[in-house]
Amino acid sequence: MSKKKDQEKFTEYSINTDDAWEIDDNTMTLKILDSNFNDNSEICKQTSAEVSPRTAHQQQSSTVVLDSSAVRKPTDVNSSTYPGIIRRVDDNQNSKASLSVRYRNNSNPNSFSTANITRSNLATIMDVDQPKQNKFKEIFDQSTIDLEKLRKASWNGISKRYRAQAWKLLCGYLPPKVERQEDTLTRKRDEYWSYVSQYYHTRTDKEHQDTFRQIHIDIPRMSPLMAIFQQVVVQELFERILFIWAIRHPASGYVQGINDLLLPFFAVFLVEFIDNDVDIEHFNIDSLSESNRRIIEADSYWATSYLLEGIQDNYTFAQPGIQYKVRTLEELIKRIDEPLYRHLKNQNIEFLQFAFRWMNNLLMRELPVRCTIRLWDTYLAEQDGFSHFHLYICAAFLIRFSKDLLREKDFHGLLLLLQNLPTQSWTSNDISILTAEAYQLKVMFANAPRHLSNS
Numbered sequence: 001m002s003k004k005k006d007q008e009k010f011t012e013y014s015i016n017t018d019d020a021w022e023i024d025d026n027t028m029t030l031k032i033l034d035s036n037f038n039d040n041s042e043i044c045k046q047t048s049a050e051v052s053p054r055t056a057h058q059q060q061s062s063t064v065v066l067d068s069s070a071v072r073k074p075t076d077v078n079s080s081t082y083p084g085i086i087r088r089v090d091d092n093q094n095s096k097a098s099l100s101v102r103y104r105n106n107s108n109p110n111s112f113s114t115a116n117i118t119r120s121n122l123a124t125i126m127d128v129d130q131p132k133q134n135k136f137k138e139i140f141d142q143s144t145i146d147l148e149k150l151r152k153a154s155w156n157g158i159s160k161r162y163r164a165q166a167w168k169l170l171c172g173y174l175p176p177k178v179e180r181q182e183d184t185l186t187r188k189r190d191e192y193w194s195y196v197s198q199y200y201h202t203r204t205d206k207e208h209q210d211t212f213r214q215i216h217i218d219i220p221r222m223s224p225l226m227a228i229f230q231q232v233v234v235q236e237l238f239e240r241i242l243f244i245w246a247i248r249h250p251a252s253g254y255v256q257g258i259n260d261l262l263l264p265f266f267a268v269f270l271v272e273f274i275d276n277d278v279d280i281e282h283f284n285i286d287s288l289s290e291s292n293r294r295i296i297e298a299d300s301y302w303a304t305s306y307l308l309e310g311i312q313d314n315y316t317f318a319q320p321g322i323q324y325k326v327r328t329l330e331e332l333i334k335r336i337d338e339p340l341y342r343h344l345k346n347q348n349i350e351f352l353q354f355a356f357r358w359m360n361n362l363l364m365r366e367l368p369v370r371c372t373i374r375l376w377d378t379y380l381a382e383q384d385g386f387s388h389f390h391l392y393i394c395a396a397f398l399i400r401f402s403k404d405l406l407r408e409k410d411f412h413g414l415l416l417l418l419q420n421l422p423t424q425s426w427t428s429n430d431i432s433i434l435t436a437e438a439y440q441l442k443v444m445f446a447n448a449p450r451h452l453s454n455s
Helices: 003-016 041-050 130-140 147-154 160-170 178-204 206-221 232-248 258-271 290-310 320-336 338-346 352-361 369-381 385-400 402-407 411-418 428-445
Strands: 064-066 101-103
Touching (some): 130 160, 147 160, 160 258, 178 206, 178 290, 206 232, 232 258, 258 290, 320 385, 320 428, 352 411, 369 428, 385 428, 402 411
Antiparallel strands (some): 064 101
């Protein structure tokens, strides 16, 4: 397939998905960044030996309609509480925010916007066995954190007790020297809030109001069934982070879907401040002190910035990253599962029709939230995990359902299954298997790019 045809196909697809949220897709993607990788073969072998596959069960689809009354009205924010914050932009009656939004949460039953974060989910998201916890304790008891040991330990999942701190270290947000960490956190948190004071009031300026309005529209759509994400304080927290990031990154600005990528960081950093037995889905964030809320917000901003800056080129004009990565995934599947590749082609299935969302949201809409956060443990531990290793995760993910897909004999059945792959019962074991399989693919193909050259 020629690059010209790929460009035409992508352009047509982009036009037809103008408001990606209303069709369960967005307009951002992930780009592969060429780099060298650490050798995690021992981890991969250990994972393969320790975990066993689970059989996922298909979930029935359902449609959820969110009336405009579910989208909270603009409110005043106490400017003395948050510097630089003034009255919010009002939505007029013609705004998209005033319209009823049809969410097809379970046209993909595993949609990340489904309310899966509960006490049995987020609060116990990533409990791991005691030996692993002891391993992390040994790492964090040192005066200088050994980042190489931390990466190796994190690759197969991080102990819940240490996850927030580990993510900050793996992001480069925290320095490895413990004696410097407190000062660094104070400085970076103050720096974020100085950005809020400096920039947030400009959201009402003509040059920025469209950006802020789109953010304001997108936030309530993230998880419409989850009480915590319908709280005004939480939504405004997300709005500040996303607006500040957009202002400070004008080359790309805000793109629909970036808000999804903020959610796992917020969830992990929130868990750091609450008890294990708290029902997070209905947790009232106002019960946290103002200082703790400010810490969660600033830390979420910097961690999300780390992720987005690594894949920012994908948000620039024409989004060349999405075309490249979908093409590469297609070529990879052709090499490793030719029967599946031929079957998809014979039924006129284009990889863009399902892989766009996979690259766009890091599989967040295909997996339960507990699995997303477990997967991000590996992404953060793996060099260029979000930008490069994700390709191999997507390939392993697709191949996992190869037999099911081969049983579908028509276009509509295939596309429906591809957009609703049965993962709702997946656990961390399934993610460990997936990452091990993806690592094997990386070893085979990452250092042999000619094997993936597109004709």
